Amino acid sequence: MTPLESAMLKILRSPELFSEQILSRPLRPYQLAPLQAIIQSVTKRQGLTFTLMFARQMGKNETSGHLETYLLNRYQQRGGTIIKTAPTYQPQTVNSKLRLLTLLNNPLNRFDWRSADGYRISLGKAHCLFVSGSPMSQVVGLTADMLLEVDEAQDFDEAHYTKAFRPMASSTNATTVMYGTAWTGDTLLEHQIATNKDLQLKDGTQRHFQYDWQVLADISPEYRAAVEGERLRLGEDHPLFRTQYRLQTLNTQDRFLSPQHLAQLHGHHSRQSEPTPNKVYVAGIDLAGESEQEADAALRSIQPRRDSVVVTIAELDYTTVNNLVQEPICTVVEHYYWTGRKHRDLYSTLLDILRTVWGCQRVAVDASGVGAGVASFLQSALGEHVVEQFVFTTPSKSRLGYNLLSAVNGGRLKIYTQNADHDTITECWRQLKAARYDMRAQQTMNFYVDEKDGHDDFLMSLALCAHAAQGAVILPAAASIPGTRPYQNEGRF
Numbered sequence: 001m002t003p004l005e006s007a008m009l010k011i012l013r014s015p016e017l018f019s020e021q022i023l024s025r026p027l028r029p030y031q032l033a034p035l036q037a038i039i040q041s042v043t044k045r046q047g048l049t050f051t052l053m054f055a056r057q058m059g060k061n062e063t064s065g066h067l068e069t070y071l072l073n074r075y076q077q078r079g080g081t082i083i084k085t086a087p088t089y090q091p092q093t094v095n096s097k098l099r100l101l102t103l104l105n106n107p108l109n110r111f112d113w114r115s116a117d118g119y120r121i122s123l124g125k126a127h128c129l130f131v132s133g134s135p136m137s138q139v140v141g142l143t144a145d146m147l148l149e150v151d152e153a154q155d156f157d158e159a160h161y162t163k164a165f166r167p168m169a170s171s172t173n174a175t176t177v178m179y180g181t182a183w184t185g186d187t188l189l190e191h192q193i194a195t196n197k198d199l200q201l202k203d204g205t206q207r208h209f210q211y212d213w214q215v216l217a218d219i220s221p222e223y224r225a226a227v228e229g230e231r232l233r234l235g236e237d238h239p240l241f242r243t244q245y246r247l248q249t250l251n252t253q254d255r256f257l258s259p260q261h262l263a264q265l266h267g268h269h270s271r272q273s274e275p276t277p278n279k280v281y282v283a284g285i286d287l288a289g290e291s292e293q294e295a296d297a298a299l300r301s302i303q304p305r306r307d308s309v310v311v312t313i314a315e316l317d318y319t320t321v322n323n324l325v326q327e328p329i330c331t332v333v334e335h336y337y338w339t340g341r342k343h344r345d346l347y348s349t350l351l352d353i354l355r356t357v358w359g360c361q362r363v364a365v366d367a368s369g370v371g372a373g374v375a376s377f378l379q380s381a382l383g384e385h386v387v388e389q390f391v392f393t394t395p396s397k398s399r400l401g402y403n404l405l406s407a408v409n410g411g412r413l414k415i416y417t418q419n420a421d422h423d424t425i426t427e428c429w430r431q432l433k434a435a436r437y438d439m440r441a442q443q444t445m446n447f448y449v450d451e452k453d454g455h456d457d458f459l460m461s462l463a464l465c466a467h468a469a470q471g472a473v474i475l476p477a478a479a480s481i482p483g484t485r486p487y488q489n490e491g492r493f
Helices: 003-012 015-022 028-042 059-072 089-104 158-170 190-205 215-216 221-235 239-244 260-267 343-357 369-382 395-409 424-432 455-473
Strands: 050-053 080-086 112-118 121-124 126-132 147-150 176-179 207-210 254-256 279-286 306-316 329-339 362-366 389-390 414-415 435-438 444-448
Touching: 003 015, 003 059, 015 028, 015 059, 015 395, 028 050, 028 059, 028 176, 028 190, 028 207, 050 190, 059 080, 059 089, 059 121, 059 126, 059 147, 059 176, 080 089, 089 121, 089 126, 147 158, 158 176, 158 190, 176 190, 190 207, 190 329, 215 221, 221 239, 221 395, 239 395, 260 395, 260 414, 260 424, 279 343, 279 455, 306 343, 306 455, 329 424, 329 455, 343 369, 362 369, 362 455, 369 389, 389 455, 395 414, 395 435, 395 444, 395 455, 414 455, 444 455
Parallel strands: 050 176, 050 207, 080 126, 080 147, 147 176, 279 362, 329 414, 362 389
Antiparallel strands: 112 121, 121 126, 254 435, 279 306, 306 329, 435 444
16 A cells, blocks of 8 residues: 555545545534544444534534535445435525535545536445425435435424435435424424434433534634624524524424513603604504494404504614614604505505605505505605515515514614503504414514404514614715624635
């Protein structure tokens, strides 16, 4: 054996040396620990199932890419197959394939790897197949005799995994790895984590590896600064911060706004009937259905009362904007609401309130269903730069809810104190206290007021108002925002 062959054999026996000397991307200790355990299971044909949970931007995908590249090199003469899947083919599975190609573009492999059929990457006799995990995908019959990888396993359909993917590894006793982040307790990933923890207690073999953001923050000041900025922007108990950085499992259903949130929403300012000169105002409008019956007070007295058209007006304060939090404080100063009114009768009133009374810079209006017509008219009258027609879908409503929580957590949303119009503010707070959320797949959330508890028109109008504030990026002439440089994770992924 030549010195070069001896050196290469030494490198191929050490994942750490391989990452450092072949890929020129040394892995951190928390990345190497699961990588070495997985490789041992593959090489010794142990057939173990591992679960890996890293906080966001801590190199989960990089660890997976190094694992695939190492195994392709180690098994290129003997042969073997890796199967990599994710809940969707585009972009999740495609991105995994591109990461592997980036790593194979190293001095040792760049002229030897091959790609075929749009989903297969080969090095010698070893192959890595990238396939969709969608329940509609046709993958039955594939065999992973080396490794099966399931990315974003918290979003993977468990029944589809059991039927279509689990047999790929069980027939050959191949090793399985599930990557992902925390979500709710009823996901494929959480079920496998629970199983792994039970098995660890029985035989002492570590199968679950979990590292929250503090692990990397302890060795990377840049990462610490970036995450602390996110914590300041989102809040410590924001669902996304809890799951993606603290790796905490959420309840499937719970109150949308905690007592702490409600306390934070209370402002110390009075309600206003007209704007303050030289201030910027935004509005959120939730549009309800119409009624031919007597409107407003008569319909509100019915239990349960009819859904209403609600307009929330807020004043923006840019004085606290900085390089970490680039969103203004949104101070709710006025509410309007009408019950049972026909939209054609309200249009001129809404236009006058938004344009003449408050001169709103930005308006987010519910354009779903019956609201589409009014939303379109308002946009035509005020311009696309002012009016956003917001259509409620599962993803868009989820983003709206996350944005509302972020504004509340960050102390950037305040509601005026109670005044003579007791009914308006009482109804607003009643809805906020009654609001609930459901956590769903793909890290989406639904927030609402249960029908038995009434309506959510004030809640949705407030969320749309916070959204409008986020979109009001044109600052007063004297204001400026320093440039920012997001955390780049040293080129890692």
